[in-house]
Amino acid sequence: MTPRQDADLERAQQLVSEALSRVEELSHTEAGRAIGVSESTVRRWREGDVSVLRSPVRESVEAFVFRYNDPGELLYGSPVVSDTTVPYGDEVAAEAVILDPNLARRLLGSVAPEHKRTRLAIIHEFEGAFVEAGKAIPQWLTALRTEVLSG
Amino acid sequence: MTPRRSAVERRVLDAIDFARRICPGYADGRGPAAKNDVETLARYLNVRMRVTRLDQPTILLPPVGGSYRLLIDDRLHWGTRDYVIRHELGHVLAGDAAEPTVLHFAGPLPEAEDVADLFAFADMVTAEDCGQGVEWVRQRMEELVVVDYQPWYHRPDDLAPKLIRLRERIEHWL
Numbered sequence: 298m299t300p301r302q303d304a305d306l307e308r309a310q311q312l313v314s315e316a317l318s319r320v321e322e323l324s325h326t327e328a329g330r331a332i333g334v335s336e337s338t339v340r341r342w343r344e345g346d347v348s349v350l351r352s353p354v355r356e357s358v359e360a361f362v363f364r365y366n367d368p369g370e371l372l373y374g375s376p377v378v379s380d381t382t383v384p385y386g387d388e389v390a391a392e393a394v395i396l397d398p399n400l401a402r403r404l405l406g407s408v409a410p411e412h413k414r415t416r417l418a419i420i421h422e423f424e425g426a427f428v429e430a431g432k433a434i435p436q437w438l439t440a441l442r443t444e445v446l447s448g
Numbered sequence: 449m450t451p452r453r454s455a456v457e458r459r460v461l462d463a464i465d466f467a468r469r470i471c472p473g474y475a476d477g478r479g480p481a482a483k484n485d486v487e488t489l490a491r492y493l494n495v496r497m498r499v500t501r502l503d504q505p506t507i508l509l510p511p512v513g514g515s516y517r518l519l520i521d522d523r524l525h526w527g528t529r530d531y532v533i534r535h536e537l538g539h540v541l542a543g544d545a546a547e548p549t550v551l552h553f554a555g556p557l558p559e560a561e562d563v564a565d566l567f568a569f570a571d572m573v574t575a576e577d578c579g580q581g582v583e584w585v586r587q588r589m590e591e592l593v594v595v596d597y598q599p600w601y602h603r604p605d606d607l608a609p610k611l612i613r614l615r616e617r618i619e620h621w622l
Contacts, residue, residue, distance in 0.1 A: 330494070333514040357514060404509055407548040412503035418519050419509065421500070426513025 306348070312358045313347045319361075333357035359430065398437045405445070416445045456559055456610075457617050460566045463541040465622055467567075475567075475618060477575030480530060490518070490533070493540050497533065505595055508536040509548050516540055527592045531568050538567030562610065565603070569611050570618065578615040582608045 317339075320328035325339045332339070334357060341347075401423050408415045420442050427434050453461065467474040470492045471485040490497060495508075495516040502521040505528070509517040518536050520529055539545045544560035569589060577588050589604040589611075 333511070361514065400512070404512075404548055408503075408507070414500075415502045415504060415507060415519070418498075418500050418502055419507075422498075422509060422512050422517045422519070426515075430513060 310347050312362055313342050315362050316358050317342060332361045398441070401438065401441055405441070410448055413445060413448070417442070420445060453617055453621070456562045456566065457614055459542050459559075459563045460538075460570065460614060461617060461621050463538055463563070463567050464570060464618065466541055467537075468622070475570040475622075477578075477615065477618070479574050480572050483530075486530075486533060486537070490537060493537060495537065495540055499529075506532045506536065507548055508539060508545055510546055516545060525594055528594050531572060531593045534568035534571055535564045538564035541567065562607075565607055566610060566614050569607065570614055573611060575615055575619075578612045582612065585611055 316332050317328070320331050320339075323331060325343070326336045329336045329339045401420070404419050405416050408419065410416075420438065423438055424434050427438070464475045467489055471481050471489045473481045473485065474489075475481075487497075493516070494511070494514070495518050497518045497520065499520045499522045501523075502519060505521050505524055507519050509519070518533065520532055524532065536545075539560060542560065542563045544563065569592075572592055573585060573588050577585055585608040586604040589607060593600070
């Protein structure tokens with residue numbers, strides 16, 4: 298392993314350990330929903346298997362750790378899973394946390410082009426998600442807003 | 449004799465059963481659950497709500513940054529807003545929110561819309577109202593949900609008998 302990979306792994310382990318410490322009381326499934334990853338990922342982590350996180354998963358864990366700086370908030374932040382919900386597989390979990398142009402375009406595509414206010418509201422949600430995660434609003438999102446405004 | 453449950457009823461009953469773990473008075477037949485309890489349910493389900501100006505009554509987005517986003521048009525009156533929130537939470541609870549959902553009244557409705565509507569009205573229409581018959585329940589729905597959207601006008605005709613039947617199932621199963 299290169300020093301860079303070592304540092305990545307160390308940071309990943311730190312993030313995972315912090316996230317897991319906030320969901321100790323929850324089942325694998327519930328913890329996965331709270332963090333935004335799959336049940337099997339939580340199980341693997343709890344067994345100590347933390348490899349370098351894939352980008353979307355890492356983004357999710359970072360957002361989770363950032364969001365719950367105050368552990369007291371967990372009560373309201375942790376979603377609970379019922380038997381009636383769709384199983385939260387890796388793909389769904391990854392899709393849930395990716396903040397990329399494809400997701401934004403897919404959601405915008407579900408609204409008629411003439412419904413400009415609804416489309417702008419969707420973009421606003423993406424902007425909010427970036428701000429909540431402590432990230433700068435990316436250029437593609439600004440471009441999308443311009444596109445909707447001028448469209 | 450044990451009443452049989454249709455697939456839709458089974459899904460609505462499961463959703464109500466789950467909702468009651470967080471919001472104990474949900475669909476207990478005595479009137480709408482407290483606003484705070486419904487909001488707590490939304491937080492548990494990781495649904496963030498925002499009232500804003502839209503071109504339609506509402507839209508529920510699948511998780512963006514880890515949270516469902518429920519956008520509600522700021523011109524909806526309060527009763528309709530209460531309905532919209534419950535309807536969309538019904539979609540989340542039933543696992544029908546992987547794609548954006550909007551209020552959907554026109555044409556042949558997917559099962560998911562029945563589940564979400566019945567989940568909402570089971571809480572908003574009382575057991576006493578249901579005891580008054582189909583016409584009464586139909587009018588009650590029209591009072592509760594006021595949207596200037598032509599396809600909605602016939603929706604209560606379809607929903608009222610289903611809600612009365614569901615009320616019996618709730619009393620029996622939950």
